[in-house]
Amino acid sequence: YVSAHAAASAQPGATAQPDGALDTDILREALGRALPEYMVPSAIVMLDTLPLNPSGKVDRKALPAPDLHAQSAAAYEAPQGEVEATIASIWRDLLGVERVGRWDSFFELGGHSLLAIQLQARLRQCGWPSEMRALFLHPRLADFASAVAQSAGVAVPIADPDANAATIPAGCTALEPGMLPLVDLDTAELRRIEAAIPGGAANIQDIYPLAPLQEGMLFHHLMQEQGDAYVISLLLRFDGEARLTRFIDALNQVIARHDILRTAVVWEGLREPVQVVCRAAPLTLEWLPIDEADRAAGRAAERLAAHVDRRAFRIDVRCAPMVRAIAVHDAASGQWLLQLPSHHLALDHTAEKLMIEEIALILQQRHAELPRPVPYRRYVAQARAGMSGDQHEAFFRQMLGGVDEVTAPFGLVDARLDGSANEESRLTLPVTLSTELREQARRQGVSAATLFHLAWALVLARTAGRDDVVFGTVLFGRMQGGDEAHRAMGMFINTLPLRVELRGRSVAQGLRETHERLTGLLHHEHAPLSLAQRCSGLPGGTPLFS
Known part of the structure; x- marks a missing residue:
């Protein structure tokens, strides 16, 4: 909250009502002309006197809590x-x-x-x-x-989102370059792709390039000889094998609905990697072998988790779907355990959640409620046809210019950038503190995310001994992904650098600048991280952040 010390009558335009009450609407409007929006009070309370403590200072604990609901009701003005x-x-x-x-x-x-x-x-x-x-x-x-x-006032034609769809007829035996509007492939490359896909040309529905973020992920996938930093796992438990089998059947129906779940990535013998959408790519349930000693000792869950540990487990992204289903019977608990490791090339957290929601609808026989599938191709086309590389580069050079040192907490940098040696700790904030933080963010006119980004910048500043820090932030990726991106399957998230300069800034100024930087990043959420890294003053190949 803000405590006012100037006399209310000194505010220009503030007028007293006949009963002596202050017109808070006029006062708020006057403050809005003199102050940034985030500094205008959300509520104004009139007091005859300010409560004081024995030392003569304002006793903040004795101040009455403002009635925010009444304030918002009084300030309501109908849309015009x-x-x-x-x-x-x-x-x-x-x-x-x-x-x-x-x-x-x-x-x-x-x-x-x-x-x-x-x-x-x-x-x-x-x-x-x-x-x-x-x-x-x-x-x-x-x-x-x-x-x-x-x-x-600017006429913007609404393009047909499927104008760039492939024109491969069903039963095709040989692909032709003219069938694929989004990618430039010659005849020899098409024959290599056909040979790489089970069923050949007849099983190929579409071919298009990788999205910018997928290109970076494929690079790291190929660089890692063991394990894969971009494999994510999901553990599910069933009280019977029949339920597990029905779940896999429902999952296969979801896979049949969405192109990205029937996609493989092919690069060998091609000028650039492409993703190939198969017409059919059913998922086969695998059973993890486990010896009787482990089963009797109740170590089935432990063995299953170790099997899909991303430090050793890999998914062959050349084979669709880029999801695996691995099960084991845990006799000790009487449960059937299922691990669904998937690759980030195909799914992010939001897509994984959407997939589970569709499976639930199918299992409940609510097929009519399934939303119309959104082709991932639309996002790829929009990402590649959106902001140019030069525009991305200009933005990141302005943000990162002058950055010539890595922000390294305690002097440590993960040179492998895969996080495999990291340990994770979680701390759940008390509900009261969480509510207060969100309320403070609202009062400042910023999101809670902005507040936490600034807080993390302060942590890095203390641990790295710097007052100008750069760290990675995860972009939702769907903001510029098209009208139906909120319900599309696929990989959308991106990680990009954020620079926060702390020297000489107040908390309010730091919040405002961090909010502006994050807002600017939204326009560049599809930019490759490799491009952003080139725009700093660091030597080539040096990571911007851990």
Whole structure:
């Protein structure tokens, strides 16, 4: 909260009501003209006197808690004009609130990245194209509507998302270059691809390039001789083998629905790697051999976990699907255990969650509720046709120029960049502290993510002995991925560098600058990390962060 020390009557434009009460709306408007938005109080409480402690200082604990609900109700101003009214209606629908006023913030009302993507899609349906960055820069309804109205004056044709779809006919026996709009392959390369895919040309539905982030992942996959840093595992438990079998059947139905789950990566003998979508790529359940001694000792779960440990386990990404199903019967617990290791080339955390949700719908015989599949090809086409490499480079040179030293906590750098030697520790924050942190973020007009990024920068500054730090941050990847990216299967997340300069900054200034940097990154969320690394002052091949 903010404690005001200047006399209220000194505020220009602040007027007293007949009963002596201050017009908080006018006061807030006057403060808004003199202060940045994040410094304008969310609530204003009138007191006859400020409570003091024995030392004569303001007794903050004795200050009454502001009624935020009453304040927001008093400050409510109905949307004005068609654009504001339409956007307010969309916000009410997405956020599940009864009303939205002109000065309400999308994020203060409960908005987040996934809902922001849905908002962008709804605006496009109205014929109003909008950059995602505009919402983060102007989160209040009136300001965002103004930005949308300005961009709506520019005619932006809505392209057919499937205009670049392959034209490979069913039963094709030999691929031709003209069938594949997104990739340039000669006849010899097509024959090599056909030979690499079980079933040959007849089992190939589409071929297209890798997305920028996938290119980096493939590079690291090929560099690692043992294990794979990009393998993720999911452990499931079943009370019977029949349930496990039904789960695998449902999973295969999901695989049949989504192109990225039927995709293999091929590079041998080609000028550049490509991903090949198979028409059929059923997943076969594997049973882990386990000796009777381990089974009797109840070590089945331990053996299964060790088998898929990413420090040793690898997935052959040349074979679709890039998911494996490995099971074992744990006699000690009477359960059947299933590990679903998958490769990040095909799935990120959001996609994994969507996959499990679809499996649940199928198992519950709710097939009619399954959403229409979104081809991963759309994202690849958009990522490659979006912002140019020169634009990405200009942004990162401006951010990283002058960075000539790695931010290394305690002087340690993981040269392998695979995290295999790391140990992980989790600490769950108390609910009260978590709530207070989010409330502070709202009062500052930034997301909770911004606050935690700044906090992590302070940790790195202390442990690395620097006041100018660079570290990696994970980008959602779906913000610029197209209208239906929020429900698309595939790999979207990206890791990019964030620079936070702390010297001479107040907390408020640090929050504002970190928010601006993160907002800028959204526009470049598809940029390859290798490009960003080239834009610093570090010698070639030196990692920007651990």
